[in-house]
């Protein structure tokens with residue numbers, strides 16, 4: 299017996315020693331990248347351009363007749379005037395009402411083009427909250443530290459910095475080797491828009507036989523990640539896929555009648571049981587390779603005790619999964635989420651419902667389809683009288699490779715911009731226009747090169763949206779370098 303105990307102890311000791319040594323060498327590889335600061339950027343002009351763009355309220359609404367199309371026309375005119383070299387040298391088309399497609403012809407037509415995406419539209423200011431803004435929502439006010447207004451982060455900053463980058467490259471006489479498309483949708487904020495401008499652009503390009511070598515859109519950010527004694531870094535979240543989305547209605551039909559003579563369980567009571575069934579049977583968790591990569595990248599720049607743990611990420615996968623499952627903000631990265639959101643019974647207090655219904659919203663991991671969700675519901679709801687109806691949805695995107703040239707370029711540029719960047723490939727929870735381009739591109743990445751804090755990110759779609767002006771010039775430099783590298787052959 300004792301030889302067995304000794305054997306196990308010896309193996310354990312060996313494991314501990316190996317871990318201690320591994321952790322000591324669990325670092326990032328050091329590279330010498332040329333500084334992005336060398337890029338010529340007119341930061342003051344870029345900031346002023348964003349301010350002017352914010353002052354044109356290009357608000358999108360689900361109802362087409364609510365949209366002020368004049369503002370979109372003004373925005374196009376503004377771009378045409380502000381960027382004379384782009385106007386002279388690029389072809390411009392207006393697609394599906396108000397989406398804009400620019401084509402910058404490359405020197406070598408044999409090469410696959412690339413596309414830079416942005417959306418022109420912004421969300422409205424919630425009625426009644428206008429006065430909560432420190433500076434009016436469409437003022438584009440510059441207080442010396444921040445530029446204020448709707449669209450400052452989502453995403454006139456991004457669109458304008460792309461335009462500034464292209465205009466400056468034109469001034470410098472840069473000629474791309476491949477075609478570069480600038481694709482600016484007009485209704486990204488209208489969730490589930492069936493006639494999405496971005497879809498129309500993607501289909502137009504597809505009809506012309508275009509196959510893109512890379513797409514870059516919003517959907518990832520550069521977030522300050524400071525945990526005292528653990529790390530002081532910037533998390534460069536690069537979105538490589540989007541979760542799917544599905545709404546299902548579950549409903550129970552009954553006789554109804556007066557509530558003074560009710561059955562033991564009304565339609566609503568039966569529905570409640572079905573809701574519990576669904577909530578109790580959550581989807582299984584899955585730790586995708588990108589998450590392992592992300593956690594390891596965090597480990598490499600963390601303090602030694604954290605390194606000790608994270609250098610063995612692959613061994614402690616079950617532990618990581620168990621922890622993530624318990625934190626809602628983390629759980630959505632490892633599972634298809636289930637959320638009961640709306641419910642309806644009878645129209646009056648003293649009336650039994652003839653139909654009780656509830657809506658579930660699912661956000662699917664790549665690999666889980668709308669059909670899988672439907673099958674799951676049929677399996678777990680015990681009461682087979684319950685109706686299950688699909689309302690609307692969109693499948694999850696496939697993963698873009700983290701080994702692709704496009705991803706590696708973004709990752710390298712992040713390091714060049716800020717050597718404290720942790721490259722964090724991740725799964726986008728919401729939706730972007732980027733997913734429409736999957737029909738013509740395998741390498742779709744989502745990243746906005748602006749350094750922000752979590753607090754600032756919280757102002758998008760909310761009150762006091764603003765961008766630190768110090769990050770604007772870096773954004774332009776990032777896009778310039780991205781274009782130089784990605785528009786070249788190798």
Ligand SMILES: [Zn+2]
Pocket residue numbers: 417452453486516
């Ligand atoms: Zn957006």
